[in-house]
Amino acid sequence: MHNMSSSVNNLFEQLGGANAVEAAVDNFYRKVLKDDRVSGFFETVDMDRQRAKQKAFLTMAFGGPHNYSGKDMREGHAHLLAKGLNDSHVDAIIELLGSTLRDMGVAENLIQQVGAIAESTRNDVLGR
Amino acid sequence: MSTVRYGSYTCELKENESVLEGLLRQDVPVAYACKAGSCGSCLLRAVEGDVPPRAQAGLKDSWKTRGYFLACVCVPEGDISAEAVGNDARIAATVNALEAISSDVLRVRLACDSPLDFRPGQYITLLRDNGLARSYSIANLPEDGDIELHVRRIANGRMSGWLHDVASPGTRVQIQGPSGECFYVPGRADQPMLLIGTGTGLAPLYGIVRDALRQGHRGPIDLIHGAVRPSGLYLRDELTALAEAHPNFSYTASVMQADSPENFPGKFEVGPLDGLLDARFPELDGWRGFVCGDPTLVQRLKKKMFLSGMATRDIYSDAFLPSAA
Numbered sequence: 001m002h003n004m005s006s007s008v009n010n011l012f013e014q015l016g017g018a019n020a021v022e023a024a025v026d027n028f029y030r031k032v033l034k035d036d037r038v039s040g041f042f043e044t045v046d047m048d049r050q051r052a053k054q055k056a057f058l059t060m061a062f063g064g065p066h067n068y069s070g071k072d073m074r075e076g077h078a079h080l081l082a083k084g085l086n087d088s089h090v091d092a093i094i095e096l097l098g099s100t101l102r103d104m105g106v107a108e109n110l111i112q113q114v115g116a117i118a119e120s121t122r123n124d125v126l127g128r
Numbered sequence: 129m130s131t132v133r134y135g136s137y138t139c140e141l142k143e144n145e146s147v148l149e150g151l152l153r154q155d156v157p158v159a160y161a162c163k164a165g166s167c168g169s170c171l172l173r174a175v176e177g178d179v180p181p182r183a184q185a186g187l188k189d190s191w192k193t194r195g196y197f198l199a200c201v202c203v204p205e206g207d208i209s210a211e212a213v214g215n216d217a218r219i220a221a222t223v224n225a226l227e228a229i230s231s232d233v234l235r236v237r238l239a240c241d242s243p244l245d246f247r248p249g250q251y252i253t254l255l256r257d258n259g260l261a262r263s264y265s266i267a268n269l270p271e272d273g274d275i276e277l278h279v280r281r282i283a284n285g286r287m288s289g290w291l292h293d294v295a296s297p298g299t300r301v302q303i304q305g306p307s308g309e310c311f312y313v314p315g316r317a318d319q320p321m322l323l324i325g326t327g328t329g330l331a332p333l334y335g336i337v338r339d340a341l342r343q344g345h346r347g348p349i350d351l352i353h354g355a356v357r358p359s360g361l362y363l364r365d366e367l368t369a370l371a372e373a374h375p376n377f378s379y380t381a382s383v384m385q386a387d388s389p390e391n392f393p394g395k396f397e398v399g400p401l402d403g404l405l406d407a408r409f410p411e412l413d414g415w416r417g418f419v420c421g422d423p424t425l426v427q428r429l430k431k432k433m434f435l436s437g438m439a440t441r442d443i444y445s446d447a448f449l450p451s452a453a
Contacts, residue, residue, distance in 0.1 A: 026439055033435060047430055051440050 011063035011113050015106065021062055025055045028100040037092040041080050061097060061118045073124035081127050090125060094118050133209040134158070134172070147172070147183075147208065148199035158199065159259045161451040165201035168253050168304055169261035171217060172199050177208035186307065191217065218255065219244060223299040224274055226291070230362035233328060234292050236264075238275040240303060246270060248335030249311035249418075251446065252277075254287065255302040262287040262451060265420070266306065267331035269338055275303070278331040278362075308332075310418060310446040312340045318347045319442075321416045322409055324401060324429055326354040329421025332446055334363060336418055341374055349377045350409070354401045354421075356384050364394055380404070401425070405432060413437030416444075423447035 016023070029051055033039050042050060060066040077085060094115050101111045130141045132150055141150040148170050151158050160170040165185065174195040183202035184192045196213060225237040244252070251265045252275065268276035282288045295301075310332055321340065325333040330353045337351055355361050360383070367379040381396035382404055397404055409415075417433045419426045426447040433443055 026434075029440075030435060030437075033431065047427070047434065047440070 011110065011117075012065075014110060015062050015101075015114075017064065018059070020104070021055060021058045021064065024062075024100050024104060025051060025058055027103060028058060028096060029054045031096045031100060032093070035092060035096060038089050038096075041083065041085065041089070058097075060121075061114050063113070063117060068121075070124040073121050074127055077125045078127060085126065087122070087126065090122050130204045131207045132204070133176075133207075135211065141204070144203055146200055147197075147202040147204065147210065151199065157259065159255065159261045160200060161253070161261050161263065162449045163200045164449055165198050166307075166449060167261065167263040167451075168198065168307055169255070169263075170199040171196055171213050171304065172210040173197075173213050175209050175211055177204060177206055179208070180204060218302045218304045221275070221301050221303050223295050223297055223301065225297060226295065229278070231359045232281045233362050234279045234281070234288075235267075236277040236279050236291055236295075238277070238301065238303065239273075240275060243270075244275060244303065244306065246275075246306040247311035248339040249332040249444075249446070250306035250308040251332070252303050252305035252307075255304060256287070256290065257300070257302075260286055260290075261304075263305075263307075265308075265328070265332035265335070265446065267334050269335065269342065276331075278328040280328045308446055310336075310420065310444045312336050312343065312345070314343050316347075316416070317343075317345050319414065319416050320348045321345070321350070321418070322412065322433070323349070323351045323418040324354065324405075325352075325419070326401075326421035326425055327360060327448075329419075329426075329446075329448065330363060332420050333418060334367075337370070337377065341370075341377060346376060349374075350380070351378070352380045352382055352401065352404065354382045354384075354425075357387055358383050358396060359387075361396065368394070401429065402432060405429070405436070409436065411437055416442045418444045420446045421448055423449060 033042055056066065060068050097118055098111050098115055101114060132139045132141060132147050134151060134156060137151065137154065137156045139150045139154050139156070141147070148158065148160055148163065158170060161167045162169070174197055179195065179197040179202060183197040187196055196217065219240050219242055221238040221240045223236065224239045227235045229235045246266055248266060248269050251263050253261050253263045255261045264277040264279060266275055267278055279288050279291050281292050323333045323337060333351060337349060340349060351367065353361060361381045364381065371377050371379045381394070382401060383396055383398055384400065386398045412433055415438050417438050419429045426445050430443055430445055434440060
């Protein structure tokens with residue numbers, strides 16, 4: 001079978017697809033909650049709903065199927081901008097994402113591709 | 129703008145208004161309690177029109193097929209005609225016994241007219257003939273034959289006050305349910321389990337512990353019951369006896385404030401539950417957890433268990449939402 005999927009889909013497959021997302025999401029979410037730089041943004045949120053959001057974010061960052069638009073990203077983070085969300089927090093999240101993947105033994109070149117996808121949402125997340 | 133027809137009433141819903149809010153705004157008599165899509169009190173049946181999926185989340189498939197929906201979380205896109213649910217959604221029951229098991233907790237035993245298929249730890253909604261509805265966890269096992277509820281007296285509580293002061297053996301009520309996902313799932317019999325409940329959050333946990341032991345759970349089972357004061361602790365003899373009979377089960381009572389301990393024999397910890405967890409359960413990787421009771425505490429302890437290494441899929445909880453009435 002000839003593989004017609006794009007490089008983005010290849011990334012998702014190389015990472016292990018939906019199973020990899022499921023394996024990563026608890027670890028990633030735990031890192032976020034334990035990190036004083038960003039944990040304040042997640043404190044009052046219902047855990048189950050928050051985990052579902054983390055999972056959607058990881059699916060997108062892993063190059064998987066998603067329905068995020070720039071508009072969603074802007075609307076979803078507007079209330080956090082009011083609480084002081086800035087570049088340093090986006091940096092921290094991308095760092096924790098990389099650390100999660102390293103824990104799973106993912107190769108550095110794939111981690112960089114995931115980081116690049118997450119990076120591409122920065123301006124929308126920060127409302128710029 | 130959607131129009132709701134319910135019996136002889138017609139109601140134009142406002143933007144983002146639920147069917148329940150619309151009906152209540154016009155003083156239409158309809159049962160409700162939690163207003164959060166949880167207790168099931170406001171169950172109605174749509175005979176015409178489309179119900180959004182959210183209004184049917186968690187309902188039995190057979191109910192969904194017949195158009196049952198929860199009015200409090202139903203914001204329809206189009207017009208809806210609804211009717212009250214028939215008796216097929218409810219079971220009549222008789223109060224069998226009422227027994228005070230602490231200064232403010234009443235054990236209520238109900239005999240159902242037809243068997244109720246439930247998992248220990250799930251909850252039912254109890255309905256009086258005046259339409260008043262409240263949810264209570266089931267504290268016992270199906271083979272016990274009746275349904276055991278632990279009802280704490282709430283200040284000015286219309287259902288708890290009635291059960292404590294007015295109801296008597298022979299009183300008839302109705303039951304809807306069961307609902308809830310907080311119960312023991314067989315498998316992984318060697319997994320350690322930690323159960324924490326405050327107040328009558330003990331009720332579902334007592335059912336879950338007995339269910340797990342009955343199903344041959346071999347891993348350690350640690351139950352912590354928290355209360356503000358020692359007078360809020362109950363079922364102490366039963367739990368102590370259960371721990372003596374099952375070496376893998378251990379029971380800890382914990383209170384925030386110890387007043388006159390001589391009146392409350394037996395051991396209990398004093399201090400916040402968070403501290404008890406830090407001291408005794410700092411590492412929960414691979415554990416299964418259950419948390420029931422006060423919503424704020426449930427939220428906080430779930431997070432604490434998760435941060436101590438428990439996987440989210442292994443955390444079961446039931447937050448006792450206050451009724452919105």
